[in-house]
Amino acid sequence: MGRSPCCDESGLKKGPWTSEEDQKLMKYIQKNGHGSWRALPKLAGLNRCGKSCRLRWTNYLRPDIKRGKFSQEEEQTILNLHSILGNKWSAIASHLPGRTDNEIKNFWNTHLKKKLIQMGFDPMTHRPRTDIFSSLPHLLALVNLKELLDHGSSHQSSWDEQALRLQAEAAQIARLQYLQCLLQSNNNSFGAATPNNLNDFTDMETINLLNSLCSSQLDIQNPTAQYPVGNFQPVVQDNSVPFSHLPDLQAYPTPPSKDMVDNQAPDQFTAVLSQDESSPNNPWNIPSSSNTTPSPTSVAPPVTVTEASVSNNMGDACSTSSYGGVATSAWSDLLFEDPFFNEIA
DNA sequence: AATTGAGTCAACCGCGAAATC
DNA sequence: CGATTTCGCGGTTGACTCAAT
8 A cells, every 4th residue: 555655756866877876786785685675775875766776676787687688498488487377577587597577578578479469379368369350351451442542543453463462461361360270279179289189180171271371382393392490381181190290299298287387386386498308208297197187267278389398396297387378389380480471470 | 861660678657465563 | 453664566668779761
């Protein structure tokens, strides 16, 4: 209750910190600890409010702060944890040594959120957005209108070409979205990506969609060409080996449920940034005897296979989410790295 | 060279919870 | 036990940089 008046006090400096101020603050805290933040500025000889001092210390001056770009592992950890915790930046930061909540929040807002949106996923729910279906006709109409205005009626043929091209691209987006939904629903109907349901995933419609996506952008004159990892390849309609070009998803067991995650105190989690090599078939670090049947109320996972797993700091196997974040799925990785997808998205 | 727009990130603001009186 | 103070969190802002025009 009650608002801290410290920042409202007049005469206190605001804005960027100078190196002298940093030095004063650092020296004082290293010598005395921060104690009462409210009292600190006076004691340290700073014309700042305590709040500003605390922020400067926790986000910038603290000696254990790691600076620089986020690694792939950190990015995946953030995605995983965000899918469980939402915008609990401090909770997420507690699993990323040396990273501050502010830094993670910024990274999310400037990079990860956009990435998910570009992929057609809702950054809050980590699930495919369905709104694009309903808005597609409107978007097309707007785009066509703009083209019309830009080119005028004297360029009818050019306008037609543009419209056709845009319509084709929009259709690609729609198909991609639909494909994601199919993958999602297929996955959800079985609770999680288990080996069996992956084999079940031979729906002709989906395969046709994949093929149409692939053929539109790959060298159709050279169907046997080798594609870089992450790019789409044509799907062979061979039910015995569907998606043979994908990573071996069958090595991954059913991930733990969200309930399991929820039942663990957040502080007990420690991100383990690589798959547990001692149990390569158990990347979730779940004891083999665990009953990991997701509850009906748990967040249904998208098609998610992640190499990031989570265990608590007691060394006990606990859980990561059954919902490891879309960006960690093999499919999502493919989408991320697919130049055509990035272009149209 | 000047302008503009997008991206980034440090810092601020307001709120609620916890701690203290 | 209620009032007040302090702290920490999450959302937002604005200064800065850089690339494109």
